Amino acid sequence: MPECPKCGSKLGRIHRRPVDRFYSLLNPIIRYRCRNTKCHWEGNMRDPSQTLTKKRQNIFLWAAILVGAIGFGLVLGKILNK
Ligand SMILES: [Zn+2]
Numbered sequence: 068m069p070e071c072p073k074c075g076s077k078l079g080r081i082h083r084r085p086v087d088r089f090y091s092l093l094n095p096i097i098r099y100r101c102r103n104t105k106c107h108w109e110g111n112m113r114d115p116s117q118t119l120t121k122k123r124q125n126i127f128l129w130a131a132i133l134v135g136a137i138g139f140g141l142v143l144g145k146i147l148n149k
Pocket residue numbers: 071072073074075076101102103106107108
């Protein structure tokens with residue numbers, strides 16, 4: 068669990084607001100609240116399970132599938148046009 072950027076105490080996960088859920092579609096985030104009762108910091112942090120490298124891997128995977136599908140389509144088209 069990450070630490071509070073304001074006081075350094077442990078953070079607890081809380082439910083995201085609708086706007087956070089929408090934002091999460093593009094950039095996965097988790098909403099946290101500071102467990103220090105005197106601090107009350109609340110905010111969004113990037114989802115550590117959805118790191119940029121993992122996101123990039125997904126983009127490369129989809130690009131590979133797309134290129135593969137186009138290549139397959141071209142080959143299939145050539146075969147069918149013969
Ligand atoms: Zn705090």
